[in-house]
Amino acid sequence: MAAFHRERWESESVFAEIKTCQRGPKVVLSSKTPDGVLQQNWAHLMVHHALRELMLRATATRKLDPDRISFTETPRSARLSVKVMPGGFSP
Numbered sequence: 001m002a003a004f005h006r007e008r009w010e011s012e013s014v015f016a017e018i019k020t021c022q023r024g025p026k027v028v029l030s031s032k033t034p035d036g037v038l039q040q041n042w043a044h045l046m047v048h049h050a051l052r053e054l055m056l057r058a059t060a061t062r063k064l065d066p067d068r069i070s071f072t073e074t075p076r077s078a079r080l081s082v083k084v085m086p087g088g089f090s091p
Contacts, residue, residue, distance in 0.1 A: 018048050029041075051074050
């Protein structure tokens with residue numbers, strides 16, 4: 001039972017990261033159609049996965065535990081690096 005509680009807590013943490021840190025508080029989905037909402041949800045999940053992968057790679061090079069990096073700072077750092085190096089990121 002304790003293992004299931006931990007898994008549920010991790011899922012809740014991911015939802016909170018997407019809602020408050022990645023998307024921003026009080027921001028609603030802008031799509032007007034069900035397909036658009038689905039597309040926006042997938043986009044948020046893909047960006048979250050990319051940010052988590054970035055965190056994993058950053059910690060691997062420094063031999064750190066990925067849980068020691070703040071997710072809150074990761075989107076800010078990613079945005080800053082794109083602004084500092086325009087054209088350095090290819091989608």
